[in-house]
Amino acid sequence: QSALTQPASVSGSPGQPITISCTGTISDLGTYNLVSWYQQHPGKAPRLVIYEDSKRPSGVSNHFSGSKSGNTASLTISGLQAEDEADYYCCSYAGSSTWVFGGGTKVTVL
Amino acid sequence: QVTLRESGPALVKPTQTLTLACTFSGFSLRTSGIFISWIRQPPGEALEWLALIDWGDHKYYNTSLKTRLTISKDTSKNQVVLTMTNMDPVDTATYYCARFNDNGDYFDYWGQGTLVTVSS
Numbered sequence: 001q002s003a004l005t006q007p008a009s010v011s012g013s014p015g016q017p018i019t020i021s022c023t024g025t026i027s028d029l030g031t032y033n034l035v036s037w038y039q040q041h042p043g044k045a046p047r048l049v050i051y052e053d054s055k056r057p058s059g060v061s062n063h064f065s066g067s068k069s070g071n072t073a074s075l076t077i078s079g080l081q082a083e084d085e086a087d088y089y090c091c092s093y094a095g096s097s098t099w100v101f102g103g104g105t106k107v108t109v110l
Numbered sequence: 111q112v113t114l115r116e117s118g119p120a121l122v123k124p125t126q127t128l129t130l131a132c133t134f135s136g137f138s139l140r141t142s143g144i145f146i147s148w149i150r151q152p153p154g155e156a157l158e159w160l161a162l163i164d165w166g167d168h169k170y171y172n173t174s175l176k177t178r179l180t181i182s183k184d185t186s187k188n189q190v191v192l193t194m195t196n197m198d199p200v201d202t203a204t205y206y207c208a209r210f211n212d213n214g215d216y217f218d219y220w221g222q223g224t225l226v227t228v229s230s
Contacts, residue, residue, distance in 0.1 A: 003156060003158075032215075034214070034215035036214075036215065036216040036217070038157075038217070044222075045206060045220040045221065045222055045223055046157065046206075046217070046220055047220075048216055048217065048218055051211075051214045051215070051216035052214045052215070052216070055214065057218070089156065089157050091157075091159075091216075091217070093215050096173075097162070097170040098159070098170065098171075098172065098173060099147075099159040099162075099215075100159065101149075101156055101157040101158060101159060102156065103156045104155075104156040104157070
């Protein structure tokens with residue numbers, strides 16, 4: 001049950017797109033289409049922004065999108081906004097009724 | 111309106127047992143398909159999934175922490191309780207409870223979290 005691998009930080013200017021990667025193994029991302037992504041502002045609880053690899057919950061801005069290829073999932077924020085500055089975590093089912101999170105990515109809006 | 115709230119001690123001593131409660135509203139653990147999970151986050155670090163319990167009282171644990179964790183539910187009180195034995199300073203973290211939606215495998219509602227510090 002090793003943590004999924006995410007870049008420690010990603011930055012971009014307002015209006016630019018950024019992509020955060022999340023790399024797992026054949027045992028988790030590579031087998032299940034069950035990746036979710038969470039946004040966490042400082043001092044706050046995480047908030048779901050993507051589930052089932054690419055689905056967006058109601059109320060979440062359409063400038064968040066998700067995808068997956070093989071053992072790597074990606075979260076793209078198109079048109080970066082100041083309020084998007086936060087930490088982002090991926091999460092995947094890891095088999096045997098266990099779940100694993102990524103190490104987190106700090107997004108900075110320049 | 112779905113809400114979850116964690117409660118428990120803010121400070122525990124090394125080797126002690128931690129007991130946390132998650133009190134929720136807006137749904138029932140008697141309902142098929144309802145799950146509650148515990149997740150923690152050490153200061154400045156990443157989220158870590160700990161345990162999950164479902165409406166049928168099936169329980170699932172983080173493999174690495176399984177021997178120290180017990181999750182249980184009190185349906186009449188709308189509560190889920192997590193106990194963690196033999197606490198160590200490395201267990202210092204914010205502990206969150208969250209509702210898990212198995213129709214897509216995601217944590218859709220979270221409590222605000224409770225910070226637990228392990229120190230003598």
